[in-house]
Amino acid sequence: MQSVDLSAPPTSLNEWLAHCERQHPQGISGIELGLDRVQQVARRMGLVMPCPVITVAGTNGKGSTCAMLEAIYSEAGYRTGVYTSPHLVHFEERCRVGREAVAAEALLPAFSEVERARLGDGGQGADGVVVLTYFEFTTLVILRTLADSGIEVAILEVGLGGRLDAVNIVDPDCAVITCIALDHMTLLGNDREAIGYEKAGIMRTGRTVVVSDPVPPQSVLDRALEIGAELWRIGKDFHFAGDQQQWGWAMHPSHGGRRFSGMAYPALRGANQLVNASGVLAAIEALRPRLPVTAQAVRNGLAMVELPGRFQIVPGQPTLVLDVAHNPHSVAALAENLDAMGYYPVTHAVFGAMADKDLGAMLERIGPLVDHWYLTDLPLPRASLAQDLARSLDASPVTAPGGKSRVAGCHATPLDALRAAVSVADPADRIVVFGSFHTVGGVLRNGVPRLSARHLAD
Incomplete structure (x- = not known):
């Protein structure tokens, strides 16, 4: 375990990332699920997200869902903050404020703050030191950066699973669970039921959880009932339909019956994007009392959304x-x-x-x-x-x-x-x-x- 001399800390993003890699025995690829370490450091930092939060979990479709949420809320005039991972080319892609990746220099103060917090009170005493994985350390850095950026809505993509992922230290106002499939089975379980249980860990009592998987595992539905989350399911609480030219979306009358019709297809290509977009509109509906969005902002956002590397x-x-x-x-x-x-x-x-x-x-x-x-x-x-x-x-x-x-x-x-x-x-x-x-x-x-x-x- 190594610590930084905070009287002369690293002066570049690459130096800080190299430091994060050295903290864990397995470096950047080290995965150690659990919230105790990251919660302890977050408490020391006094880390609180000052705006509504949407957390997105799932096997596939998370990045597209976050991008569409970001585009629509931006078109509605809100200052958005987005955390996604991994990045394609540059680390800074993981943290976007106002639809722009933050500058590398803007992340440096948060790295120093996380280092101070994980070392305890001024670094006094080895008992106070917390060893963080690369993902935990950088998650705290990005959450702090977003919290201090004057954002009005935070959109957080879960890195792996959900229940024990570092992102889950933040209580979401609305959770979104996209499609659940078999991946990372050595860590999350050998079937969709086990994996679904891990994804369902982002739900919160009394808060809406939007499930855009058309055939969700029973474990997801059971967990929502168990903790008293408000479950909105595609095909039951909201649905979509379309032809070759346009598509429409509607909430069930029991949830207000809001509709969008005659919409152009999302700018993101692929047959699965209507499923993702439907979940996005349900999440926006769930937060409408706090974050009103016009129909024009929805149309403009879906028409202008961009996400490299997705078809x-x-x-x-x-x-x-x-x-x-x-x-x-x-x-x-x-x-x-x-x-x-x-x-x-x-x-x-x-x-x-x-x-x-x-x-x-x-x-x-x-x-x-x-x-x-x-x-x-x-x-x-x-x-x-x-x-x-x-x-x-x-x-x-x-x-x-x-x-x-x-x-x-x-x-x-x-x-x-x-x-x-x-x-x-x-x-x-x-x-x-x-x-x-x-x-x-x-x-x-x-x-x-x-x-x-x-x-x-x-």
């Missing part, structure tokens, strides 16, 4: 699709969206993934759509090596039909893999980058790539 289609030739799909459920949604894009002669995939993912289930759905695989290492100890991914693909009849390998190469970085794909792709082809935030972030590191061999060689 992001980059203009140019060949077509480039970026998607952080990294578990079977999100990869199935990606495959559905790729199916809906129309015909492309050849699909090239740039793929890198964590070693704990259910690779077989991921490949079963998307494998038939991919003609050539460009596999990449990722800069994390828990990531699969590209060579290991290649062996798995070659052993699968889905990705190596008739024993013929579709692996085009293994590469040290996502950008190297993308360069290799671009070098052989025809203008009419399609390149899909997916498998992890680190895979997509690796190709976005220098901005949205322009797909030509000359540009990518620069």
Whole structure:
């Protein structure tokens, strides 16, 4: 365990992040669920969120939900604060105020405050020292930064699970639970019921919880009843319908019966975004007494929302699709969206993934759509090596039909893999980058790539 000399603290964000990595035996990848440590430090800091809070948990759809909430409330004139994780390229992406990522320098005072608080009263006595994980330390930093930024609504994305995630030290005024699927099973449980119970930990007695999973685990419903949360379910308390041109949304009459009709589709692409948007509108309805929102703000917000890496289609030739799909459920949604894009002669995939993912289930759905695989290492100890991914693909009849390998190469970085794909792709082809935030972030590191061999060689 190391501490910082607060008479001469780190002077840059990178130095503070390196310090956070050194606190935990497993560094940045160390995960130690539990609220006792982070609550103790938060109490020492006197950390209180001075505005209504929406907490968002779920397996997939959390980032899209947070982005739509942020866009609508911003269009309604509110100063928004958003915490999401992980980031794609820069750490500062995790903390947005007024729809802009905060400057690195703006985070530094909060790092110093968290360090002082975790060391106890002026650092006196080892008994007062609290060891925080990287995620716990940085969560406290971002919560303090948001609390001091004059925001009028806080939108907080849960990092992992819900019940024992550091974000859950903040009591939400409204909780949103998006789709629940199988992921992080070694930490959260082996089935949807166990995972649902962990997600349901963000609920609070007497507060609204919006569940936008069309078929939620029974554990979520039971937990809401047990603690006396006000449960709003998609398909029961609110619903949506649409055609190819427009869509509409409505609350049940027992909850006021508010309606929106004739709306343009959200700017975020993908068939699953109407489900996410429906949950967003329900959350906005739940907080309407404190945060009134006009119908025009809803329409403008959904029309203008942006979120890199969520079925992001980059203009140019060949077509480039970026998607952080990294578990079977999100990869199935990606495959559905790729199916809906129309015909492309050849699909090239740039793929890198964590070693704990259910690779077989991921490949079963998307494998038939991919003609050539460009596999990449990722800069994390828990990531699969590209060579290991290649062996798995070659052993699968889905990705190596008739024993013929579709692996085009293994590469040290996502950008190297993308360069290799671009070098052989025809203008009419399609390149899909997916498998992890680190895979997509690796190709976005220098901005949205322009797909030509000359540009990518620069």
